[in-house]
Every structure is written in C-alpha cells, then in structure tokens.
Amino acid sequence: MNVVPAYQQQTTDVRQRFDTLKQRDVTLQVQNLSKSFSINDGTVTALSNVSFEVHRREFMTVIGPSGCGKSTLIRILAGLEFASSGVVKLNGEQVSGPGPDRGMVFQTYTLFPWLTVKKNVMFGLRNLGVSDTLAQKEAMQWIDLVGLDRFANHYPHQLSGGMKQRVAIARALAAKPRILLMDEPFGALDAQTRAKMQSYLLEIWRNIDITIVFITHDLDEAIFLADRILVLKANPGEVQELIEVPVPRPRLASQMLETPFLSTRQHIGELIHPPVSEEDDLPGVIRMTPVGDDVEPQW
C-alpha cells in the first residue's frame, strides 16, 4: 500500500467533516470552463478546462501563481466576464451575467462614496424591492454582525480599510446571495488587520448559511480559511489539485505551527514554486566586471 503524504492524513473528525460536506447539495458547479483573449498577435489562454464543485456552506479558497487566471475565474463566476466555453451552474441553473444570487467583495474598495454605511448596505435590498423601513432594519442587523453599528451613519471615507471591507461584506450578504465571491478582499490591508479580518470572516461564515469562494495569493490565508483549496497553475490556467485541508475547525492561530497546517503549506508551496534545477541557465544574472583588470571590485 502507498504511503499517504502528511497533508492528506486526516483525523476521524476531519474525515467526518468532509464526508458530511460532500453529501450536501452542490451549490456551484463549474464544468470545462475555458477563457482565451485575443491580443495583437494570437490568443492567450487564461483558463483551460477548469472543473470543480462547491458544496453548500463550503469555504473554498483558490490559489495559484500570478497569471493563473484566478481573478478571471471569479469574474466569470460573478458574471462580469464571459467564458469562451464551459458552463457555470448555481444550484443547478446555468448563470449568465451578474446577479444578486452571487455576491462579490472586491480587492479595491467599492463602497459607494456618496452613501453612508447604512445606505450602502441597503443598496442590494432596495434593488430587490424591499421597502425602505424593512431594508433599514435588515441593514442594521448586518452592520451589527460586522460590528460597525456605531458607524452606520458615517461615510466610507471616514472608515479605515478594514472597516470598509467589513461593510463591503455586510453589503454583499444583505442582498441574500447563495454564494459569496471574494477576490483578494484583504489584499490591501496590513498584516494585523488582515489576520483579524480572517477570524472575523470565519465567524460570520459559521453563523450564516453561505457558501464562499475566496481568491488569494497568500498561502497562510488560503489554508487558514478553507475547507478545500483549489490550486491553479499558470500558462494556461488549469486545475492542479483540489486539496482537502486536514486542519480541524474551529481554526486558531496556534494551528499554523502544527503538522497538518505546515505539511499542507509545504505541499502547496512546492506546487506553486516548482524547484529550479541547477543546470538551468539563468538569463537574468549579469556578471558585473570592474572597469579595468587592475581595479579590485569595491563590493
């Protein structure tokens, strides 16, 4: 029998979690998704034959080297871009174009600057035709959930980066999406705020019925948040592996120093940065020669 690598070894708890997870309905189904752009001379393939499934209340992160098309993928899921071929199904129905059933949190701050925090959160509800008083009430519940009730009447420019993204999460969730798409939402935040936001997000996710697809380029973030990690490779963007994270929940910062976490981290690290062979000629290295042969280099 083959030896199971450390990152695939699951405790009974974890295995049970994945068993129940896989028995749940499939919320998002992606089949043979491809996307190519035509530029001046020829075409560039951003995504090639990407297929995966996300179950209800699953937290999936997507990671890969830059240029692997992870942003393109999430924009296609959101309906902001169109695939060249392939199908995206939400709860069994094919999606085309953006819609409130798929909420999105962007990397850049996209709160409407002319609306207060409360009005921002009400935006999706009003689009759904919810009455003003009811929308206000519901918005306040979401604002409470992200802990910003004191800032309900502030404008976005009066908030810090982390607070803005919390409002953006509340705004997306208030529209009652089936799935929340997050495109490196904490990418612009400093390390401490980012860590806090990750715990916050897990807390919110635990308390409500929401499925999350989360794009990141940060290894620790990808593992810390996810049930499963979709690892993409670049040129063209293809699925490299779908990893079941063996770290039990609830997640704690201390787990980041334990074997399940570290072995997963090492494995993904190897997938994303394949080892450079010694024989490779590195064109980037330039030999710096001193001006004359008799001059000793100064450095």
Add this chain to the structure above:
Amino acid sequence: MSQPGASASLDQTVVATASTKNQANSRDIPLVKVKDPWFVPRVGLSARRNRVLGIASFLLPLLIWFAISYLPFLWHPNIKITEPGDVSYFKAGMQIERERFESEYAKLVTSGGELPQGEPSNPVYLPAPHEVATALYTSFTTEPRRKSEQWFHESLWHSITIIFWGFTLSSLVGVPLGVLCGTYAAVSRLQEPFIEFFRYLPAPAFGALAVAILGIHDAPKIAIIFIGTFFQQVLVIANTTRKLDTALIEAAMTLGSSRLALLFKVVIPGVLPDLYRDLRILLGWAWTYLIVAELIGTSSGITWFITQQARYKNFENVFAAIIIIGIIGLVTDMLLARLGRRFFPWDRSGDKQAAHA
C-alpha cells in the same frame, strides 16, 4: 553618544534654574525651533503662510501699479501741461511726450518768451489707483450721457443675464449628453467625433450667422456663449464621467442593479461632485466669450460700457469695470465652492479642509 547626552543635561539644568527662579513648572520642555523651509516640492504651507501669500498675490501687482503711478522717476513718459506759455498749440491739461515738450522748451529758452510749465505724468490709459478707486464708486453714480444709454449697474446686470441664459441652456443639454457619452460607448461614438470637429470652430465665427438668424438683440449673444461653452462642456463632462471607477459599477451589478439603475443610482451620483467642479471651471470660460458675444449685433452690457468709456477717455471707468468683472467671477466661484461642500459632504477630492472635518 556622550556629546548629545551632555548637551541635553546642560539644557535641563538651564531650564531647571530658570524655573526655580520663576517658581514655575519645573517640567517645562525647552522648545526646539524646527526649520520650516518654504520650497519643498508638493508640501503644503502652514495656515499663516497660506494667508500671507494669498494676500501678497493681490498686493504685489497693486504695489507695482502704485509704484508706477506715484513714483515719477519710474516711468511717466508724458508731460501734463499746467501753463501753456508761448507755445501756440499747448493747452492747459494737455498731455504731450516728454521729448516734444523739452524741444519746445529749449526753443523758447533761446528765442525768449514765456516758458511752458508742466508735470510728468503717465499716459491717459494708465490711471492712478486712487482714480480707479473713486471710479469704482462713481461709475455707478455717473448718469449716462444720453437718455437711451444704460447706467453702469444696468449694463452689468444685462451681461449677467446673458451669461446666465447662455450657460444654463448649454448645461441643460450639455451635461446630460456628456454623462451619456461617458457612460455608453454607443452614444459616445455617435456624438463625439462631430463634437471634436465642431469645438475647433471659434464661436465668434458664428456671429454674423447668429445675427442673421436670431436678430440683433440678446438672442445671438446667448447663442455665441452657448456655442462657445456647449461643445467643450460635452467633452469635459464625458471625460469626467469616464473616470468613475468601473469597480463601482461592477459592484452595483453584483448587487442586482438594473441597467437604468446603474445610470441613475451609480453613475450620476458618483460623478456629481466632479461634474459640479467642471461646471465651475466652464462658467469661467463662458465669461471669456461674453466680450465677443456683446459686440455682436447691437453692442450691449459691460462691453458696451467699456468701449464707450474708452471712447470718452474715461480709462478709470474702464479699469473699474474690468475689476468688477473679476470680483463677480471670484465671488461666484467662492460661493459655488462653498455650496459644493454643503451639497457633497462625502467628497474630499476638492479641498483638504473637508478631510480634517
């Protein structure tokens, strides 16, 4: 390491002796005078320096004007005659070039006769500050020479109404069209190539045509201001609209906004503060077309006043009128800026003070 430490302790002893003498707070920290250079790229000034320089920007040209007007050795190329003497064509109050005066003077010295008297003066087209200052008041109180002519305040008001209608009509069409061009590629392609062509045609070139079609009164003047403003306005506003962050529109799409809602609930409120700023700048441009517009058909308004006063050689009134146009422009802009801050409390790109508030 030991040097700074030693000097610090020395400072402390000085402070300590000083404060024991005064029986004052012994924990006073000695104030360090920090150098505050004037010329650092992209670094703002203190409130005090802002104020001082703001006043100086008006004082400097005034100072030059004062110097030229009241210091005879600086310029004063003419002689204003007080006593004509025996020169046949001299008259009291007449201005004549200095060389001419001196040669006539020298002739009389050799031939004998009563010598003319005069004092150095500036040409008539450069009145002194005090003359203009009085004109700022008297231009309003001077009765028009003919009954059919207008008082100064009447012609000023006439100009303002021309500007108002020209700019309002232009904005009523230009702003919506500009926003549509900046939002929808189809509208932009249908409109902008022609507008790009048309905006290079100088508005005054349409003067004769405007008079032929619209008559000689106010209508052609309003039309000239409209033509001068409208085409620039559409392009400027289309560009401003295009600068709205696309991510905001995308965010609204993922929140279920309909196409129409994207325009009315995202694009328009999103660009409103910048649009308002554009209109303030464009209003300044409208004023520059005023002078040309008012020369078309029957001359009227402030332009009529200025040309008329120049004809009478009342140059102090000409200067007064010019200064009043400047003041009207400056005051309306300041007023609009203040209103803007009230209308758009979320907007902080306009000024730094809002950011502190």
